Amino acid sequence: MSLVSIRDLKVSFDGVQVLHGIDFDVGKGEAVGLVGESGCGKSVTWLAALGLLPLKATVSGSVKFAGKELVNAPRTTLENVRGGRIAMIFQDPSSSLNPVQRVGKQLIESIRLHRGLNGAEARAEAVRLLDLVGIPSASTRIDLYPHEFSGGQCQRIMIAMALAGEPDLLIADEPTTALDATIQAQILDLLARIRAETGMAMVFISHDLGAVSAVCERAAVMYAGRVVEQNGIQGLFKNPRHPYTVGLFQAIPQLDGPRQRLQPIHGTVPDPRHPPAGCAFSPRCARASDFCTSVQPGLVRQDDGCDLACFNPSAHAIPAAYGSSAMISEYAR
Amino acid sequence: MSVLLRASGLCQRYTTGKKLFGKPSTVTAVDGIDLEIHAGEIVGVVGESGSGKSTLARMLLGIETPAAGEVEWQGGPMPNPATPEWRALRRDMQLIFQDPLAALDRRMTVANQIAEPLEIHKMLPRDQISGRVAELMEKVGLRPDQADRYPLELSGGQRQRVVIARALAMSPKFLVCDEPVSALDVSIQAQVVNLLYDLQQEEDLTMVFISHDLKVVRNLCDRVVVMYLGRIVEEGPADEIFAKPLHPYTQALVSSVPQAGTGMKGRIVLQGEPPNPAARPSGCAFHPRCRFADAACKSQVPPLMRDNGRLAACLKLRTLPFQDEKQLTHA
Numbered sequence: 001m002s003l004v005s006i007r008d009l010k011v012s013f014d015g016v017q018v019l020h021g022i023d024f025d026v027g028k029g030e031a032v033g034l035v036g037e038s039g040c041g042k043s044v045t046w047l048a049a050l051g052l053l054p055l056k057a058t059v060s061g062s063v064k065f066a067g068k069e070l071v072n073a074p075r076t077t078l079e080n081v082r083g084g085r086i087a088m089i090f091q092d093p094s095s096s097l098n099p100v101q102r103v104g105k106q107l108i109e110s111i112r113l114h115r116g117l118n119g120a121e122a123r124a125e126a127v128r129l130l131d132l133v134g135i136p137s138a139s140t141r142i143d144l145y146p147h148e149f150s151g152g153q154c155q156r157i158m159i160a161m162a163l164a165g166e167p168d169l170l171i172a173d174e175p176t177t178a179l180d181a182t183i184q185a186q187i188l189d190l191l192a193r194i195r196a197e198t199g200m201a202m203v204f205i206s207h208d209l210g211a212v213s214a215v216c217e218r219a220a221v222m223y224a225g226r227v228v229e230q231n232g233i234q235g236l237f238k239n240p241r242h243p244y245t246v247g248l249f250q251a252i253p254q255l256d257g258p259r260q261r262l263q264p265i266h267g268t269v270p271d272p273r274h275p276p277a278g279c280a281f282s283p284r285c286a287r288a289s290d291f292c293t294s295v296q297p298g299l300v301r302q303d304d305g306c307d308l309a310c311f312n313p314s315a316h317a318i319p320a321a322y323g324s325s326a327m328i329s330e331y332a333r
Numbered sequence: 334m335s336v337l338l339r340a341s342g343l344c345q346r347y348t349t350g351k352k353l354f355g356k357p358s359t360v361t362a363v364d365g366i367d368l369e370i371h372a373g374e375i376v377g378v379v380g381e382s383g384s385g386k387s388t389l390a391r392m393l394l395g396i397e398t399p400a401a402g403e404v405e406w407q408g409g410p411m412p413n414p415a416t417p418e419w420r421a422l423r424r425d426m427q428l429i430f431q432d433p434l435a436a437l438d439r440r441m442t443v444a445n446q447i448a449e450p451l452e453i454h455k456m457l458p459r460d461q462i463s464g465r466v467a468e469l470m471e472k473v474g475l476r477p478d479q480a481d482r483y484p485l486e487l488s489g490g491q492r493q494r495v496v497i498a499r500a501l502a503m504s505p506k507f508l509v510c511d512e513p514v515s516a517l518d519v520s521i522q523a524q525v526v527n528l529l530y531d532l533q534q535e536e537d538l539t540m541v542f543i544s545h546d547l548k549v550v551r552n553l554c555d556r557v558v559v560m561y562l563g564r565i566v567e568e569g570p571a572d573e574i575f576a577k578p579l580h581p582y583t584q585a586l587v588s589s590v591p592q593a594g595t596g597m598k599g600r601i602v603l604q605g606e607p608p609n610p611a612a613r614p615s616g617c618a619f620h621p622r623c624r625f626a627d628a629a630c631k632s633q634v635p636p637l638m639r640d641n642g643r644l645a646a647c648l649k650l651r652t653l654p655f656q657d658e659k660q661l662t663h664a
Contacts, residue, residue: 037518037519037520037521038489038518043448075405150606150607151382152606153606180382180607181380181381181545181547181586181589181590182585182586182589182602182607183381183606183607184591185588185589185591185600185602185603186602186603188591189602194389205547207518208520208591209519210591210592211591213591213592214591220594247520248519248520251519251520251522251523252548253526253549253551253552254548254551254552254573255521255547255548255551255575255587255590255592256576257338259551259552259571259572260552261527261530261552262522262523262526262527262549262552263523264520264521264522264523264524264527265520265523268488268490268491268521268523269518299422300436
């Protein structure tokens with residue numbers, strides 16, 4: 001049974017729909033990547049699941065965590081889950097930490113809340129956590145303020161704080177985007193090591209496909225508020241099917257081989273207030289047919305276990321549900 | 334190729350952290366940089382935050398006066414800031430920043446923003462300005478109907494196109510791009526990088542491209558300068574630097590780039606944090622994080638040496654184990 005199962009999650013802000021029915025599962029101890037460009041709804045999915053969106057957001061659908069419903073759940077239910085069972089870390093660590101409180105105090109606060117430890121016990125646990133995330137001389141540096149740590153170390157402290165409640169699931173929202181390349185490598189290493197040691201599940205939200213492939217087993221690609229492709233890392237990277245996924249891979253410049261012109265995806269992400277008819281990617285898609293611009297493709301499980309929402313996918317696959325003979329000639333173009 | 338810009342012995346210091354009764358501390362942001370930029374080439378500058386990339390760029394443009402050393406522009410010395418000669422020079426050199434929304438005036442339309450430098454420098458008679466603006470907009474791929482839009486109505490990639498059009502309005506010779514695509518999504522990033530490349534070819538621009546994204550730098554730039562704590566640690570043609578990095582820092586930097594589909598195998602993960610420029614380590618500034626450092630590295634500052642046509646600043650250059658590209662990225 002999956003740890004979290006999201007079904008038909010929809011979110012709209014002031015009547016503008018930004019999530020169009022997300023289905024997504026995270027198994028126990030699994031690391032899943034969530035990839036997409038800014039505004040595609042990858043962060044909103046999890047903010048909505050944890051009830052962290054502002055009041056003007058309308059959320060519908062279902063998010064079940066270990067069998068418990070979280071959407072529009074009472075505050076007490078959510079507060080037991082947040083931090084304790086599901087922890088979240090964000091892109092900018094320095095804005096998530098309180099600048100006028102010592103990091104130890106902030107860390108002990110979450111240990112006290114989620115674990116019920118007090119005094120010397122809580123402090124010892126805080127030192128242990130800082131040690132675990134690789135802060136050198138943790139027992140003395142626990143009394144420093146956030147500004148006395150570098151960006152990479154602040155992110156380590158955020159991770160320590162997220163681990164304070166011994167969560168079953170860690171949601172890392174672009175945890176390495178604001179960090180330098182060499183520090184990013186350190187943090188990815190740390191996340192992989194902690195996951196191996198504690199066995200917690202992780203959702204890694206990022207626009208960096210390379211980082212996702214480094215720490216995840218499975219990944220979902222989102223576009224304009226929908227999951228468009230979902231597969232294991234190997235399958236997704238070796239054989240991307242959705243033209244958007246293919247475009248994303250082609251747009252990443254290569255570090256080896258001959259120097260070449262980059263291959264952008266033409267056009268821009270659609271305005272959520274004026275979504276295009278049919279498939280949201282069709283205006284930018286080279287493979288789009290008339291059918292694509294009128295009918296919205298659903299996310300359909302393929303023979304090889306890949307989930308795909310496309311009528312004209314790259315390579316071989318044709319979505320089973322749409323594979324009538326009349327359509328196949330259309331796909332064969 | 335003729336030398337467009339030559340920097341020699343460039344240093345910049347900033348005074349920071351003056352305590353109430355204490356001494357102010359100085360931070361050396363750029364520490365003795367020699368660099369030649371030839372007409373028509375694209376030079377990439379890479380390094381972590383705090384390595385002095387942007388400070389170097391500002392001194393190359395003459396926006397900041399260096400604490401020591403000098404910049405020569407087309408063979409003559411760079412005029413002092415805010416003098417008439419300096420102002421006239423602004424036409425020939427332009428700067429593009431990371432955040433286009435911060436660089437644009439939110440209360441001016443796109444067309445007015447692009448026209449403003451033309452008006453300030455009185456480059457064209459008033460009646461020809463709108464024609465030139467339309468031409469520039471077409472060149473950077475903006476639609477004519479976007480002329481009356483405000484920056485907030487545009488997407489990130491379109492805003493950066495407006496900034497580029499504005500920089501090109503003066504037909505500059507020298508363009509410095511400071512992290513121009515870092516704030517953009519991958520698919521849009523590729524559009525803007527291609528645009529910059531095409532413009533560089535068409536307009537015969539000389540470009541300095543600052544970025545922490547090694548993949549973009551490799552595919553765009555002719556020559557790459559790697560900076561660490563205010564100094565150049567390695568310099569060379571882009572292909573060679575990324576295929577066979579010499580300096581241990583460059584090796585770690587190249588290997589730390591996550592490659593799609595290759596996981597974490599074979600990566601050099603550096604220990605420790607990027608050092609504080611205010612407390613520079615002795616000797617080679619990289620030695621506390623270096624896998625190969627020994628006692629000599631702690632005491633001697635390595636000069637930028639030429640070896641087999643490559644420039645690198647490392648005492649152990651000849652004895653380092655050979656790292657080829659395959660070992661680094663796909664091992």
